[in-house]
Amino acid sequence: MDLIQGFFAHLLEKRLLVADDQDKGRFRAFLLATLKNFMANDWRHKTTQRRGGHVKTLTINADDFEQQYQESLSDTCTPELLFDRCRVDALLTNVVCEQRAD
Incomplete structure (x- = not known):
């Protein structure tokens, strides 16, 4: 799934469009901020190196x-x-x- 499809799936799953309050600002600004946060989280998730990284542990008896x-x-x-x-x-x-x- 590409990034844009993932973003729209995220909007629908979290029901963010329903929670949008027109008193808080413009819809375009809401979408832009939500997309930026989604992209930052996606990048962080893809580039995070887990504990141990890609190193194999060698045990020698x-x-x-x-x-x-x-x-x-x-x-x-x-x-x-x-x-x-x-x-x-x-x-x-x-x-x-x-x-x-x-």
Whole structure:
């Protein structure tokens, strides 16, 4: 639904046209003020970032990781693979330390 259709749906749902009092001012001024408020609320709703935003939470269980790491050491693997595993271990350790610091 586009913005104008949404505005008129809002007018009808809230019965704002029935509540309009001619003593308070002109109908055109009423419509303009109502449209400006509706557009501001719509923009605010569309641009609001919710708590957590678009960030995924990554949970790392250190015990499970340590167990997997110890099991991987018993495997026969190439030096390159062992090097990659050590790099991953160092990276995950840094991530866990940074999360604890926050």
